[in-house]
Amino acid sequence: MKETKTLWWDESLGGIRYIDQTLLPTEYAIAGCTDIDQLITAIQRLEIRGAPALGVAGGYGVALAARTCTGPSFDDYARAVLRAADRIRESRPTAVNLSWGVDRVVARFLAANDETSAKTVTLAEAESIAADDTRCCHAIGEHGAALLPDQCTVLTHCNAGALACSSWGTALGVIRSAVAAGKQVKVIACETRPLLQGARLTAWELARDGIDVTVITDSTAAHMMRSGAIDAVIVGADRITGDAVFNKIGTYMHAVCAKHHVIPFYVAAPLSTFDATRKESEVTIEERGRGELAVVGNRTLIPEGVPVKNYAFDSTPMDLVSAIVTEQGVVRPPFDIGALLSRSGPVP
Numbered sequence: 001m002k003e004t005k006t007l008w009w010d011e012s013l014g015g016i017r018y019i020d021q022t023l024l025p026t027e028y029a030i031a032g033c034t035d036i037d038q039l040i041t042a043i044q045r046l047e048i049r050g051a052p053a054l055g056v057a058g059g060y061g062v063a064l065a066a067r068t069c070t071g072p073s074f075d076d077y078a079r080a081v082l083r084a085a086d087r088i089r090e091s092r093p094t095a096v097n098l099s100w101g102v103d104r105v106v107a108r109f110l111a112a113n114d115e116t117s118a119k120t121v122t123l124a125e126a127e128s129i130a131a132d133d134t135r136c137c138h139a140i141g142e143h144g145a146a147l148l149p150d151q152c153t154v155l156t157h158c159n160a161g162a163l164a165c166s167s168w169g170t171a172l173g174v175i176r177s178a179v180a181a182g183k184q185v186k187v188i189a190c191e192t193r194p195l196l197q198g199a200r201l202t203a204w205e206l207a208r209d210g211i212d213v214t215v216i217t218d219s220t221a222a223h224m225m226r227s228g229a230i231d232a233v234i235v236g237a238d239r240i241t242g243d244a245v246f247n248k249i250g251t252y253m254h255a256v257c258a259k260h261h262v263i264p265f266y267v268a269a270p271l272s273t274f275d276a277t278r279k280e281s282e283v284t285i286e287e288r289g290r291g292e293l294a295v296v297g298n299r300t301l302i303p304e305g306v307p308v309k310n311y312a313f314d315s316t317p318m319d320l321v322s323a324i325v326t327e328q329g330v331v332r333p334p335f336d337i338g339a340l341l342s343r344s345g346p347v348p
């Protein structure tokens, strides 16, 4: 299977290269950003998207700030870099990986005493985040593949594939690893209105890998679960608190339906997506603009003046989750998130 790299540092560019996901599936274009404003725009337009990929982008963003910020003194320079880091951290509120990636590189930056070492250590840490993410996705794939029986049909929502990570993917990483282990897996990909990450990105990734994928409307999922066509649901995550999983809008709907039809509902996510500092009620769910619902291409779908609600995420209570597949093993709720994050080594 071809391993798609989603974003990386390009020293000849002096910045970040990435696949512009807004152009897929009809155009495969590599874009670049060489300053913080360009990176923030790419994140907010979902040219770069997906929780783990946002963690990698956040790390590279601090490295980019360390190279592009200036100041008359080192202290002024450092303040400029930290202000840039704050702007990156705040560019999308729900996925914890973004702030996690920024904070991990900022911690290394704060230990530097001059600009030269600041530039070196920030890029090294950002590269380490990217490498760790790929390793985590493959480990998640291996642990999760064991949950999927041979000849199963799996429903997915949004895109939790290589495009949402540094490569390989989380939910799609589980599917790739199951297929690589010789299992026959069919995927039913929900299109995922309004930005269609499932139709545009998951279908593109899986078709490219030769994995059987069929796209459905989000509202077809319940019908297929009730008809017995779905053996399991597997999704990614943007933030996992002790009491809930935050993921693309529509995930909660699938979890409730899966519970009703006694279908396993799996979440695949690295430990960097877990957040022990907040409970469900304390997490901000990103709301996005009217245009994403009201206009498709050159067609207006909603009458002028009619308001919309465009929540980018929802939260699924942990009691609807069968298991969370992490790089350290499979976690079955209920679990103590503090103990999980403080332990080292595999999940028991």
Ligand SMILES: CSC[C@H]1O[C@H](OP(=O)(O)O)[C@H](O)[C@@H]1O
Pocket (backbone or CB within 6 Å): 046, 049, 050, 051, 052, 157, 158, 159, 160, 161, 164, 165, 170, 171, 197, 235, 236, 237, 238, 247, 248, 249, 312
């Ligand atoms: C591998 S987790 C990807 C996660 O991120 C997506 O959100 P967005 O496309 O807005 O970045 C979606 O929630 C996916 O499950």
